[in-house]
Amino acid sequence: MGKIYEKEKRNYSAMPAASLTLGIISIFTILFWYLSIATGILAIVFGVKSIHRSNSKVGKAGMVLGIIGLSVCIVIYLFLTVIILLYM
Numbered sequence: 103m104g105k106i107y108e109k110e111k112r113n114y115s116a117m118p119a120a121s122l123t124l125g126i127i128s129i130f131t132i133l134f135w136y137l138s139i140a141t142g143i144l145a146i147v148f149g150v151k152s153i154h155r156s157n158s159k160v161g162k163a164g165m166v167l168g169i170i171g172l173s174v175c176i177v178i179y180l181f182l183t184v185i186i187l188l189y190m
Contacts, residue, residue, distance in 0.1 A: 121148035125167025142172030
């Protein structure tokens with residue numbers, strides 16, 4: 103029974119939790135583009151790696167949140183840039 107526990111313990115990775123945390127941070131920091139883009143990209147990368155390694159649902163959630171945070175940030179700042187350029 104101890105060997106099974108050691109095998110499960112070796113397969114554990116913190117990447118899914120990191121992906122979910124970074125995805126949430128990327129959504130909450132949308133107004134700060136430098137934080138949102140960095141955390142969104144890291145959430146996507148960690149989510150993809152955790153999906154490939156262990157097919158983690160938490161990794162999938164983190165990847166989705168990273169994509170949402172990154173895309174909303176980019177859309178907001180592109181919209182603001184176009185508005186500023188049109189009215190100057």
